[in-house]
Amino acid sequence: MAEQAFSNLQAASHETSGLRSVAADFSSDRQAFKNVPWGKVMMWIFLLSDTFVFGSFLIAYMTARMSTTVPWPNASEVFALTIAGTTLPLILIAIMTFVLISSSGTMAMAVNYGYRRDRRKTAALMLLTALLGATFVGMQAFEWTKLIHEGVRPWENPWGAAQFGSTFFMITGFHGTHVTFGVIFLLIIARKVWRGDFDQERKGFFTSRKGNYEAVEIMGLYWHFVDLVWVFIFAFFYLW
Amino acid sequence: MKQATAHTPSHAQGQQHPIKLYLVVWAWLFILSAGSYLVDYFQLQGILRYGLILLFMLLKAGLIIAVFMHMAWERLALVYAILVPMSAVLVFMGIMVLEANYTLLSRMTFFASGH
Numbered sequence: 054m055a056e057q058a059f060s061n062l063q064a065a066s067h068e069t070s071g072l073r074s075v076a077a078d079f080s081s082d083r084q085a086f087k088n089v090p091w092g093k094v095m096m097w098i099f100l101l102s103d104t105f106v107f108g109s110f111l112i113a114y115m116t117a118r119m120s121t122t123v124p125w126p127n128a129s130e131v132f133a134l135t136i137a138g139t140t141l142p143l144i145l146i147a148i149m150t151f152v153l154i155s156s157s158g159t160m161a162m163a164v165n166y167g168y169r170r171d172r173r174k175t176a177a178l179m180l181l182t183a184l185l186g187a188t189f190v191g192m193q194a195f196e197w198t199k200l201i202h203e204g205v206r207p208w209e210n211p212w213g214a215a216q217f218g219s220t221f222f223m224i225t226g227f228h229g230t231h232v233t234f235g236v237i238f239l240l241i242i243a244r245k246v247w248r249g250d251f252d253q254e255r256k257g258f259f260t261s262r263k264g265n266y267e268a269v270e271i272m273g274l275y276w277h278f279v280d281l282v283w284v285f286i287f288a289f290f291y292l293w
Numbered sequence: 294m295k296q297a298t299a300h301t302p303s304h305a306q307g308q309q310h311p312i313k314l315y316l317v318v319w320a321w322l323f324i325l326s327a328g329s330y331l332v333d334y335f336q337l338q339g340i341l342r343y344g345l346i347l348l349f350m351l352l353k354a355g356l357i358i359a360v361f362m363h364m365a366w367e368r369l370a371l372v373y374a375i376l377v378p379m380s381a382v383l384v385f386m387g388i389m390v391l392e393a394n395y396t397l398l399s400r401m402t403f404f405a406s407g408h
Contacts, residue, residue, distance in 0.1 A: 070369050078370030086371045097375050108382035112389050119393035122400050129333050147330045154326060158319035161361045168309055270308070270363070277361045281354055287326075288350035292333050293343070 096271045100278045103231075107282050110224050111289055117216040126212035128291050132196070146291050149192050150283065153232075156185035157280040160273050167269035172246055175269060179243035182276065186236040193229045197222075224286055231279050242272045308363050318360045325349045325356075 078085050086094050118125050129142040136144065163178035200221070204211050207219040245251065245264060254263040329349040332342055359365040364372060 072369075074368065075370045075373055078368060086368055086374075089368060089371055094371065097371065101375050101378060104379055105382065108379075108385070112382070112386050115386065116389045116393045116396075119390065120396035120400065122397065122404070129336070141334075143330065143333050147326070150326050150330070151323065154319070154322045157322070157357065157361055158315065161315045161319075162312060164308070165310065165312060165315065274362055277357055280361075281357050284350055284353045284357070288329065288346050292329060292346045 090267045092267060092271050093274070096274045100274065103278065103282075107224075107227070107285070110220075110227065111285060114216075114220040114224060114290065117220060118214070121214045121216060123214040125214050126210060126217045128293075131200070131212065132291065143291060145192060145196055146287065149189055149196075150287055152185050152189050152192070153280050153283050156182045156189070157277055159185065160276045164270045164273040167246065167251070167266040170252065170266070172249060172252060175266075176243050176247040179239050179246065179269070179272075183236045183239040183243065186232050186239065186276075190229055190232050190236070193225060193232075197225075221290070224290060228279070228282055228286060231282070235276050235279050238272060238275065242268055308366060314360065318356050321356060322353055325353045329353075 078087060081087070132146050133140050133142045134144050135141075159178045160182045163175050163182060166174040166178060205218045205221070207222055209215050210218045245255075246269065249255075250264045251266045251268065254265065256262060257264055326349075329346060332345045332349070337345065364375075
């Protein structure tokens with residue numbers, strides 16, 4: 054009986070979907086997520102914790118905005134730009150959104166070419182991703198400069214509720230920091246790809262573990278997450 | 294998602310999907326972002342505005358997580374381990390909605406009369 058139950062579990066552990074596979078994975082000894090590289094699981098768990106950080110920021114923003122008796126500044130007007138005589142609402146934010154989505158697209162393709170062991174295309178696409186990310190941070194710096202010149206501070210602003218400035222600087226600042234670290238992370242991994250570390254299974258400087266193209270996918274997870282967070286910031290902070 | 298079912302997860306060689314899948318998702322993300330920008334551009338109001346913002350947001354988030362982050366092809370145990378704890382954020386949000394309403398009520402009752 055016990056043997057049969059064991060062999061059932063063994064069979065279930067080879068399935069990747071269905072509740073039986075979930076039960077088998079969590080009740081198995083030594084390794085819960087079979088066939089999933091540990092680095093990828095660790096990145097997912099880090100991203101889960103980062104979700105809680107950004108979730109808490111957005112909830113703090115919601116609480117401040119819902120409970121203030123002073124009108125909230127109209128983001129559509131605050132972030133409008135006048136280009137060649139026409140005032141376009143939120144135009145800079147829209148461009149930033151498209152830039153970040155494009156960087157996510159190039160990153161997804163870099164991961165794909167990585168698993169095809171196309172070293173040059175992978176590195177080139179990662180560098181393009183880093184370039185788009187740096188462009189995003191540049192536009193964010195422009196946006197911050199513009200708002201600071203217009204008198205937005207964490208404790209006051211000319212248009213309404215004082216909490217607008219503090220939530221804006223906190224949320225976009227934390228997101229921008231993530232993008233900046235992502236660009237650095239991208240450049241490091243792109244260099245390794247270019248040098249052929251993952252083809253020769255060259256050992257890592259800090260970890261002494263053999264490198265392989267999973268590093269590109271793990272990098273991709275982080276980058277897509279940064280894009281994902283922007284989707285929520287765009288919806289709740291800029292559009293709401 | 295026809296391509297999705299055609300591929301069995303093979304982590305040994307890593308995830309292999311046709312490039313076309315990524316390009317299609319990329320195009321959809323552009324269309325959805327343009328949609329959410331137009332919500333603001335045309336100054337839609339009320340339930341239509343908030344409904345569309347949430348719809349476009351959830352579709353974009355779903356596409357990024359499922360395809361770009363390969364969640365659609367991961368083991369179900371990993372999917373649950375990551376997605377189920379995220380519901381805690383929604384519970385927290387619910388608690389803070391109640392709290393914010395209470396704070397607003399207190400402010401209007403005790404402080405905002407002279408404002």
